[in-house]
Amino acid sequence: MSSPHVSPQSSAALIARFLKARGVDRVFALCGGHIMPIWMQLDAQGIQIVDVRDERAAVYMAHAHADVTGGLGVALVTAGPGVTNAMTGIANAHVARAPVLILSGTPPRAQENRGALQDMAHVEFVRPLTRYARTVREADLVLQELDEAVARAQGHGGEPGPAYLDFPVDTLRAEPSLAVQLPELFQPRRKARLLPDPRSVAEAVDLLWSAKRPLVISGRGARGASRPLIELLDRLGAVYLDTGESRGLVPESHPSVVAAMRGSVMSEADVVVTLGRKLDFQLAYGSPAVFGDARFVRIADCASELRDNRRGAAEVFASVDAALDAILSHAGDRVPACDADWATGLRAKHAARADKLLTSMTQAPSGSDGLMHPNRLLAALREALPQDAIVVADGGDFLSFARVGLSASTYLDPGSLGCIGIGTPFGIAASLACPDRTVVVATGDGAYGFNAMEIDTAARHKAPVLIVVANNGSWAIEVRDQQETHGKVVGTRLQFADHAGMAKAFGLHAERVEKPEELPAAIARAMANRPALLDVLVTPEAASSDAKSGLAWVPDLQALGAWDEAETQWRCGGQG
Known part of the structure; x- marks a missing residue:
């Protein structure tokens, strides 16, 4: 009869020692028999287990941990x-290119494919x-498979993103040979700094320094x-956009920032630089329309950010910092040749729009239902947040308000997958990783419901963490689309x-807020008593920019209605 005892020399113990050596101090997990050997050995190594209420949230938390620390996020889920x-969390990390390691277990090898409890071919x-997915059945291969999975997750030689390993329970209990436990496999590894080809650097410099209206767009x-990046903007006189993947790289006060004039x-730029950024739906796929x-x-260190949708007149395959240093040096x-008047004019229009937005946010009228406009909530939050706050924005319609209404040096949101429901898990992980910084989740009520139990x-x-729920009692962007499109x-x-x-009921400080004038005091109390939640009633009548743009009805060729019309004209030979 096999014993459930797991020895300090077991594969499970080796996994825990490996993670500890690689700097992992926190794992997000939900317990189960197939992973219990790993679970107990993580605890034995002093690695904190943040036990969650749903496995999706465990991967979301690992994702956010990786984003705010710059390290590896680890999730442990049962079979x-x-x-x-x-899998939803894995899919989001996949699209976001987040370095996350997911570990799981499978039934003992003698019970595989016989109808054992929770016996599934997870890898398929x-x-x-x-980026990597394997079932590790041989104890002597555990260490090298871990090393490879982490390297793949962190993008060593390729695109970063989630990596997955699972282990039969009997493999976890088995004792690997000491001979295969080579010291170098425990050593932390840095991603290599990829240096650019001088010829591609020269091509980029020729294009950039001859551009009259250069635009730089950064990504993750x-x-x-x-x-x-800031030195390039200063030297070139270029204007700059960030679409959320890398907010905080360039301060909002920098004269190149023209976010409000996106x-x-x-449409006006003559040269567009993408730095580690895909030309996805948020950037109209780079279309000439x-x-x-x-x-x-195009500048990137992985192919998916170098040539998707539009090839570059110059393409620099290198680490972004190394490429920019080489460009500046060359x-x-x-x-x-940048037109300074063009850039200055755009910045002035941006500043005017930004100021107008801030003023309008504080004065946004209530709906006919008497409930406050969501911008009143965001204005109060913006006033209360310190400069180094971490903001997590979540939702459909509410996200559209929050991403322009809130300022943050570190900003996280559902990303280009549109994976709403990340807010509370992301906020929990960020606040645990950065307890000395204010972490605020600004979420719509629909998105909040996906992982509301994680307040436990x-x-x-x-x-x-402070969780602020904009409660409008609806999936507002879809309500508006149904009303306008379908009646x-x-x-x-x-x-x-x-x-x-x-x-x-779960032990948080929590208040319901119904009037704008109640917000400042309620926010102050919540900040002082975190974890906390504010349930703020807002009107569903407010129309966000996304609702007005046609995003909800999913146009045929482009994500936004105006872009879709331009694309149709361009493809038919008209002027985009």
Whole structure:
């Protein structure tokens, strides 16, 4: 008879020692028999287990941990439904290119494919969503498979993203040979700094320094390149956009920032630089229908950010910081051709729009139902947030308000997958990783409902997060689309549920706020008593920019209605 005892020399213990050596101090997990050997050995190594209420949330938390720390996020989920529950989180990390390691278990090898409890071929499910996916059946291969999975997750030699390993329970109990436990496999590894080809650097410099209206757009691949990016903007006189993947790289006060003029600058630029950024739906796929005759300079260290949808007139395959340093060095004292009046004019229009927005937010009228406009909530939050706050924005319609209404040096949201429901898990993980910073989740009530039970996790682990629920009792963007497109609302209204009451039941400080004048004091009390939740009633009548743009009805060729019309004209030979 086999014993459930797991020795300190077991594969499970080796996994825990490996993670500890690689700097992992926190794992997000939901317990189960198939992973219990790993679970107990993690505890034995002093690695904190943040036990969650749903496996999807465990992967979301690992994702957010990786984003705010710059390290590896680790999720531990049990077999069968534990893995299938986790798949939405894995899919989001896949699209976001987040370095997450997911570990699981399978039935003992003697019971495989015989109808054992939770016996599923997990790897077949997760392989399309991961950079690496393996079942490790041999104890002597555990260490090298862990090393390879972490390297793949962190993008060593390729695109970063989730990696997955599972282990039969008897393999976890088995003792690997000491001979295969080579010291170098425990050593932390840095991603290699990929240096650019000098010829591609020269091509990029020629394009950039001859551009009259240069636009720089950064993405997640540019994180860590703040210094050379700001120097490039200063030297070139270019204007700058960030679409949320890398907010904080360039301060909002920098004269190159023209976020409020996004539509204009995309159509006016003659050279567009993408730094570790895909040309996805948020950037009109780089289409000439939107970008006109602009030429592209693509800079990235992985192929998916280098040549998707539009090839560059110059393409620099390198780490973004190394590429920018090389470009600056090669340019030397060369004088750029940038039209300073164009850039200054865009910045002035941006500043005017931004100021107008701030004023309008504080004065936004209530709806006919007497409930406050969501911008009143965001204005009060913006006033209360410190400069180094971490903001997590979540939702459909509410996200559209929050991403322009809130300022943050670190900003997280559902990303290009549109994976709403990340807010509470992301906020919990960020607040545990950065307890000295204010972490605020600004979420719509629909998105909040996906992982509302994780407030229990916040309470149990004393995560110092403030969750603010904009409660409009509906899936507002869909309600508006149904009303305007179909003339009838079907299945898109919610209750004005008592989210504060639920939070109180789980031990959080919680208040329901119904009037704008109550917000400053309520926010101050919540900040002082985190974890906390504010349930703020807002009107569903407010129309967001996304609702007005046609995003909800999913146009045929482009994500937004105006872009779709331009694309149709361009493809038919008209003027975009």
